[in-house]
Amino acid sequence: MDFARPNGYVEQLIFIISPAILSESETLMSHLADALLEAQLQFFMRDFASPTLRHHLECEAEAYCDLLETLSARELLNEAQVIAWIERNILNYSPTDTMREQAVMLVELGLNNPSHQQQPMRQLINKQIYDLMVQRLVERPALRQELIHSALSSPLYTRVLSDVVYHSIVDYLTTDNVIARRVPGFSALVKAGKGMLGRMGRLDETLEQAIKAYLGRNIAATAAFSESLVDKALNNNAIVQFAELVWPRLEAYQLGQATRHLEIQGLSYLAVLYWNQIRQTDYMNQQIELLVQAWFAHAGDMPTMHLLRLLGIEREHIVREVVEIGEPLVNAWRDSGYIERRLEEHLARFFDDPATQRLLNTQETLPT
Template identity: 25%
Template structure:
């Protein structure tokens, strides 16, 4: 394409004007606020449909796997927070308000129905029954072998063992097996007794005070105590396991349907609301636009100008305009 000297001077003049104009902070602020004032008045449905929003979320979150770099960064940040020097001088009470702890304790203690259902589910679990059976058997055996009477009174220990042997010979039954069968036969009764005792021990009042006492024990501990319960060196593996779980869930039809229906419900509630209100839900208002976002965008704009990127892109579009047939006809009149 043959260059026209006059057009080139016009393009250079316009580019110089843009450089000077956008180099001024007031220009950027004015343009950004003008855009914000327009954008804030637009209803959600005027700009984006439910299908567009859902497709974006489905693609970027559910269909796109998390990179190994991201999971590595997550593990590094967790490790950094756990080994931070401030953890040694910061008590748990410094970061968790006591009033919130009290509210949580009251809330948990008030859920008696939930608690009773949980206790019932636990005590009726076969694993709990097996544990109780073994515990009682061990307690009986331990009492027979190590009771105070058996140890302090000479001959009692031998007498108890002899009595056990005689009983087994007379009944032709192993005593341990007999006790085991008795416990298994009556395990339902023991489970019911356990449920009753647990419900008594963890009533609303006692559970609240249990939580309060626990708080008083841990509130002065340093945050660094968390390292006693989290293996820092295992974080890459544990975060990796979490990633495997997420990687499976994100591809499931279940989560896809949950996300679809959740986004749809949100969209229906908000489709007629302007972005001004939607942004306020995220604590973004005009003051934030004027102060914080402008401070972030101004260095970016200055870099676009100083690196000649803005000038090069503007030149490409101006050349297309000035060398177009329509512009050529105007310039030759």
């Protein structure tokens, strides 16, 4: 040691004992950090314990509702974010076989429930709703006429009508029916016609060609005439009267009878195939984008809480559901030790952070 150098002894002494001082300081700081971590951990855990948990959840829900009073829907999520979420989680989702089987199992259990089999239809549709449905139909004659026209002007209907008229004419001309017997000489005429056509050969083919040629020229007019008859028959009074006659049978109709022909396995498979096809189309993407943008144009700038009120969701509803769902969920997290482990990990990261260590070191050196 250089004892001759001024203050050399002191410097050497400090050099010798400084590691011990630093080590003690670090130990004290470590103890302080551990104590603070434990104090904060216990503080938060008290918030998550009954009976303070319910109060804590209520306070947090109220605070969030206060925030929703000031933020618009667009400030929370914009159009692009909502569209992207729908694309990621709905349009890009392909139902798995397991998901489909689970859905089928639940539906079949519901349909096979003995109480479902014997449940009358009036449990689903009461007379008031039924009358409103009939009234809506009565108030829309243009829609009714369009439906009748679409059905009766279709190629399927004209083919059926042509076949019905054809067989009716053939049956009338070739059968010695009651009407023919009442007309003097008509029966003999039919028999003579049969004999003549029989000598010509191919009776059925000759009749068919002649009658179908006639129907081909006149079936459009016949279909239009039947359309006018149906439209006239389905007037407002007739619909109301028919609905009144149907209701007593409908209300007593058992749900088991209505669903006995449902084949859930096949329907579910068809539904998945259809969804996987349509979700990948440009049409679906365009519809999603159009609808989301239209909704934001209409309501995106409203305060979110005001918008929720317009939808029938009040502040007390939100607070109630946060408490009712949050309390058992947080209790399960707390009892399993999950919350304490997560809090301890985050607090340890905070106290191990160099900035926190510097603050604690500064606190240690402040004068008392």
